[in-house]
Amino acid sequence: MTATVTKTDTYDTIVVGGGPNGLICAAYLAKAGARVLLVERRHETGGGLNTDEYYGFRLNLHAIYHMMSDVMPAYGDLALPEFGLRYVYPHVACAFPFEDGKALCFTKDLDETVASIATISDHDADCFRRMWGEFQPMLDQYIIPLTYQLPLPVVDQVVEIGQTEIGERLNEISELSPVEVIDEYGFTDPRVRMALLSFSAMWGFHLEDPLGYLYPVYLCRMIEAGLVKGGSHRLSSALYRVLVSNGGEVLDDSEVTRIHLDGGRAVAVEVADGHRFEASTIASTLNPEQTFLQLVGAENLSNDLRHAVEPWEWEERTLFGLHLGIEGEVTSRHPEPRVNEAMITFLGLETEDDLHEHLERVDAGTAGGDEWLHLTVPSHHDRTMAPAGHELVRAEQVVLYDEGWDSGTQAFGDQALELIRRHVDLGRIVLRREYPPTHIEAKLRTMKRGSIKHGSYTNLQMGFNRPNDLCSQVATPIPGLFTCGASNYAGGMIIGGPGYLGAKVVGESLGLELPGGSAE
Ligand SMILES: Cc1cc2nc3c(=O)[nH]c(=O)nc-3n(C[C@H](O)[C@H](O)[C@H](O)COP(=O)(O)OP(=O)(O)OC[C@H]3O[C@@H](n4cnc5c(N)ncnc54)[C@H](O)[C@@H]3O)c2cc1C
Structure with a gap:
């Protein structure tokens, strides 16, 4: 989706990165009256909201469970349902089936x-x-x-x-x-x-x-979570439509390679083909290594800022995904019927000790793919996720990042499939796609080492310290440069916090009032 851009123009704001936070930031600002350009490296906007379609199967390779769907301000402020966004809220959120026939079901x-x-x-x-x-x-x-x-x-x-x-x-x-x-x-x-x-x-x-x-967030809000009807990308499409219908412009397939300073102020971005776009404000949703060390350049940072940015820590654990297109049905074999209705079913472990021991093996790099995973059958909740007569299966599990993933992927996927088959009757597999951590970072450069949240949640990287105490208020020590992706407060996941705060602070600097203000 590329809107026309005038390549020598000047904008009120250039937003770097078209994931959920970039789109939210850009859409709010455009709606508030700013002249906005959003620049995205990939051929489509969406970032972690991407849904890849393979002959009718809609694979959410990244985000699928939206914990803050009904409470994030963008939902109402930007009237997202009017732009095509619909959520489905499975009543049985999470099920834990056990070998003795019992099951724990967390429902709404x-x-x-x-x-x-x-x-x-x-x-x-x-x-x-x-x-x-x-x-x-x-x-x-x-x-x-x-x-x-x-x-x-x-x-x-x-x-x-x-x-x-x-x-x-x-x-x-x-x-x-x-x-x-x-x-x-x-x-x-x-x-x-x-x-x-x-x-x-x-x-x-x-x-x-x-x-x-x-x-409390990851427990209660996961039980309240919803799935986007038609795939997570529909949320980014709705945001995109708000942006362009308010005069915003989108430049996709364009990697930002430089943020230019003039007299210490951020004034322009340069993209891979050499074009330069100028703006009064630049809002980056990339991670701090990208924004400051690569795009602004370590040599252009004050000592304080460089020291604040350099120690950025990445998560040790990431996710491995296995996506299956099935001809016929997908049915849990467990006697508790709600297991088959659940949005997420956890398979493989029985007790707390099992979980701790499994995670120790994950950290040692010795855990097999058949030990523990969580499974979702999106087409059970939304028929549009798979062609008629077919089902879509999505399994995900916690793993370590390792550059060797490319060679071990299929064997790990085989093990995951074995675990699934132990619990679930599957029809004929007509599509199989593994999604290891190396593919995560190859698709989304923001998610280095398969990062889920653009950087770990340590005390030094949370709250007022996210991404550091110089930049957590969105404005950075570089005049004109703002940061508002998942590496900023309030962090990763589809919560819409950083993008909303980004729009608020950038909007204030432009003398604009945001639409809605439902978070006040
Ligand atoms: C496997 C996986 C599963 C996940 N599942 C869930 C889930 O179920 N629920 C949930 O809430 N969260 C989930 N997450 C987390 C969620 O996807 C992220 O936290 C969220 O997408 C971060 O949003 P963002 O807009 O800050 O950044 P991103 O989504 O990373 O978007 C950044 C954008 O910037 C673009 N970009 C990168 N470099 C450049 C450049 N130089 N120039 C221009 N553009 C650039 C990228 O292509 C991307 O589109 C998952 C993450 C992973 C990895």
Whole structure:
């Protein structure tokens, strides 16, 4: 989708990178009246929202579960449903089938979830109700609103949140690792604990490291998550339409190779074919290594900025995907019927110890593809995801990045398939596509080493420190240059936070007011 651009023109804003955050930033600014150019390296916008179509099978190779779909400001402010966006919300969000015929089902009905846990442990069912009861006000009053507000310095944020009882409780939880959170609420059953830890582990988080206020997000919002009807790319298409219908321009197939400074101010971007586009403001959604070290150039950074940017840490764990097009049906063999209805089914592990041991093998590089994966059958929830008479299967698992992936991919995929076949009846496989971490970074340069979130969530890279204390307010020490991708606060995933904050701050610098303001 390339809109016409006048190649010598000057813009109010050039947005670098057309993933969800770049599109949100550009769409808001265009709607607010700015003259916007969005520049994307690939042949299409979307970034982590890409959906590749193979003769009628729609493969979400990256993001599929949208945790903040109904609460991200862009949804309402930009009237995305009017531009074609529809979500489906499977009632059974996550299922954990066990070998003895029992299953844990986390559904959108709290009582049903509690009853499911009670089939395994009455005690843990009570713990879950208590935990859920605390997490909901934490999310509603603090976590969700804060996702769309600029971060305060750590101490100020703790003081601000700690003004209320539930805020104080959130501060306590934020100090804990996922394992400590479930200890805190008193869970004892090894299967329930495994399930509750899987919500964090599936994204590569280390279960013994504090996760800030993200544990409640990755549990509760995953249970509330939706799938985009027609594939995740439909969200980027809706944002694209908002952008161009408000006069914004898109230049795809154009890698930004340079951000030019003049007198210390960012004034222009240069793309691979040598064209230069000038703007009053430049908003980069690329990772800090790209934006500062490569595009601006390490030699043009102040010492402070260079020292803030250079130590950027990448996640150790990433994801391996296996996508299957099936002629005929895909049916879980488990006696609990809700397993077959689930948006995500976790296969392969029974207890908390199994999970810890598996993750140790992942980190040692010795885990097999047949140990643990989570499975989604998108076509069970949305018939448009596969041709008539066919189903689409998507399996994903946590792995380490390794340059050797290219040779080991098929064997690992075979093992994953073996694990799936142990639990699920599959018709004839007519399409098979492995998606190892090396393919992730080859497709999206922002996702170095198969990074899910443009950089790990350590204390030094979260909140006010994301990407560093000089740039977390979106404006950077370089006048005219702003950053607002997943490596900025509030981080990765399809949450729409960085792009929204990017638009807000860039808009203010241009004297524009954003449409909606639903996050205020
Ligand atoms: C395998 C995988 C599965 C995931 N699943 C989920 C999920 O289910 N749910 C979820 O919420 N999140 C998921 N994520 C995370 C999510 O995809 C990302 O956090 C999100 O896409 C980040 O958005 P962004 O706009 O900041 O960056 P990106 O999506 O990375 O977009 C950046 C854009 O910049 C472009 N670009 C790069 N370099 C240049 C350049 N030099 N010039 C111009 N353009 C450039 C890229 O091509 C890309 O389009 C997943 C990630 C991975 C890797």
